[in-house]
Amino acid sequence: MNDLVNRFLRFRRGPWENLATIVIAAGVLMLLQPLSLTLYSYSFAIMLLGTLMFVIVSKFPE
Template structure:
């Protein structure tokens, strides 16, 4: 049984491509920005009520994603 040099390289699927730091940090930053916009808008009390939870979720997500592989 011979080993080919290219056989050890795994083909990266869509999930492997999406579970990288760059795209996930962008999503987390967008969630944080949405939470801040929800906090500052004067139109909907429901959006204002959920703004802290949204910002907190984005912040926790960003903290966790910063530990994901490059």
């Protein structure tokens, strides 16, 4: 567990890009689900957050 935290705190591109991709995918799943209007309402904001994260993180060093 400590190794995982250390990898994220070093601001390397790989783990943060993976996290941003997961956030984008969660937003898409929230958009496509038919059960909750609340999840649907927040889906665009979540996808936007993931996209902004990806743009910022792509500037991090390898």
